[in-house]
Amino acid sequence: MLVRERPRPEAIRNRSNAWWFAVATVCFGAFMGQLDASIVTLTYHSLRVQFDAPLAGVEWVSLAYLLTLVALLVPVGRLADARGRKLFYLYGFVAFTAASAACGLAPSLGALIAFRVVQAVGAAMLQANSVALVATSAPPERMRTALGVQAAAQALGLALGPTVGAALVATVGWRWVFGINVPIGVVALVAGHFLLPRTRSRNPVPTFDWWGLVWLATATTSLLLGVSAASGLPLPPWATVGLFAAAATAGLAFVLRQRRAQVPLLDLALLRLPAVSPGLVGSLCGYLVLFGPLVLVPIVLVRAGCSEVLTGVVVSALPAGFALAATGAERILPRAVTDRGRCLLGAVIAIGVLLCMAVVPVAPGWTALLLALLGVGLGLFTPANNTLIMRAFPVAASGTGGGLVNMTRSLGTALGVALVTLALHLAPAGSVAPAAHSAARMLLVAAGVMVLAAWLSPRRTASKGSVAE
Incomplete structure (x- = not known):
């Protein structure tokens, strides 16, 4: 039972x-x-x-x-x-x-x-x-x-x-x-x-790849700790370099293990499916762009003298725009717009907003408007990108695909927080606007990768049947 x-x-x-x-x-x-x-x-x-x-x-x-x-x-x-x-x-x-x-x-x-x-x-x-x-x-x-x-x-x-x-x-x-x-x-x-x-529809596992889990956990943990160290965690430089080296070594060991294992933790052939690798890269960058401003904007506005209540209202514009686009796009956009087209449209909107954020002075009104528009772009991109990825996976491997999507989301979240923290950490004391514009330029690079990932996605994907009972 x-x-x-x-x-x-x-x-x-x-x-x-x-x-x-x-x-x-x-x-x-x-x-x-x-x-x-x-x-x-x-x-x-x-x-x-x-x-x-x-x-x-x-x-x-x-x-x-x-x-x-x-x-x-x-x-x-x-x-x-x-x-x-x-x-x-x-x-x-x-x-x-x-x-x-x-x-x-x-x-x-x-x-x-x-x-x-x-x-x-x-x-x-x-x-x-x-x-x-x-x-x-x-x-x-x-x-x-x-x-x-x-x-x-x-x-x-x-x-x-x-x-x-x-x-x-x-x-x-x-x-x-x-x-x-x-x-x-x-x-x-x-x-x-x-x-x-x-x-x-199931995908049996005769034996579990414990060594694969060890190498994957070592790689992701070392990477996140290294990024945190680079963005201000109090560790000596040699420790930061060592963490990145450990992440690279463990990542290589994980790939080699998956190639040799009889029942791998992750079938690397799945990553070669047309929509999977570009989609996962796009997912990582999408959440990097989503979470970066959620760290950046409150710090910048509070330093500029805004109250915490006003700051909370301004920041809420980003997830509000995201939710509006994620649920309302089906009713607004023509059905002829493909998932790839929605990804491109959302990524281009994100680039336009971040270009503005990189040059426009920080002010509550303008910032709320830009965050809402950024949320709209990400709300168009994310569901369509996830659909491209999940349609590419066989039904029996849907859990693995969902795990990969959420892992890239978590990594993107961590990198978004870390890159913004790094920009603020490197900025001279009291220089709020330059730090904000520098962080926006970092996020702009990620949005550019989103466009590239969407462009590399296949124009058409096969639909798989529902298996629910």
Whole structure:
């Protein structure tokens, strides 16, 4: 019973809109993941006071979560392809919800960081399967719409995070920043049990590639730590160089292992599918461009004398524009515009906005308008790009594909934060505008890569049938 997927009730399964129930359920996880990503940073000050800890120690509340998440997304997706995506998704909710409750009750900073690692394991089980569940539940012709709704749920969680986090910390305390996940998780777990379809096409794993997991985890962890060190983490230069060297070495070892392994963690042939490699690069750069301004703008506006309330309103324009475009593009754009065309349009809009941000003086009004337009561009790009990637993967490898999409998203998030932090770190003290323009130029390069990735994507992709039951 606990290791087998149960089918949906017949009354649900036979409805013509049953796929919408599955998409709505997946949106719970998408919303929670992004809410948690943007809400936790609001607890830093309270954690420092509560546990009498330095900022370098408190930062590990986020860093431990991110490192664990990135390392596990691909292997968890591979296992879900073999054992059942619904099963892994539901157990992910169990782990995430239980760990959230434990975080809210943590007696020490060390315990909190340990519980965050467990929370990240649950988040990996959710995120590795979210895109795959949407892609295999929705009819082929509605996949882009479904992925757009999921992306909008992520944007909504991202937008509400700072506001909800600030309100919780100011009223009931930092522990409820984690406790808020518990009721949402319980509702999502019950909904998933009844509304998510079983996995009908599986990709068995006779043996698990543990060495592949070790090399992948080493590569991603070293890379993220190296980027953090380069952007201001207090490490000596030789340690920073060593981290990048370790990342390159472990990455090469991972590739060689996947070529020799009888049952590889990641079938490298999947990366040679026409839409996959350009799409994954575009996904990484898209989230880099999305998260960079979310770090840059609050720092710049507060330094310029804006209140925190006004700053929060301005920053919310970015995820609001993203959600609007991700859900409304189907009704506005002609059906003749292909996924590749939407990717190109979204990336070009992002380039235009970042060009303006690189030269326009920082002011709340202009910044809010530009962020909203940037969100529109990214909201056009992301669902269409994800659709191109997921249509290229065989149905039996959908979990692996979803894991790769979310891993590149997490890496793009980390790089966006790190590059902006690096630009601010290198800027002379007090020079707000030059630092902001320098960061915008870094993000502009990433937007240029988005255009190139979209251009290299195939003009037409084959539609695969739905396998939901």
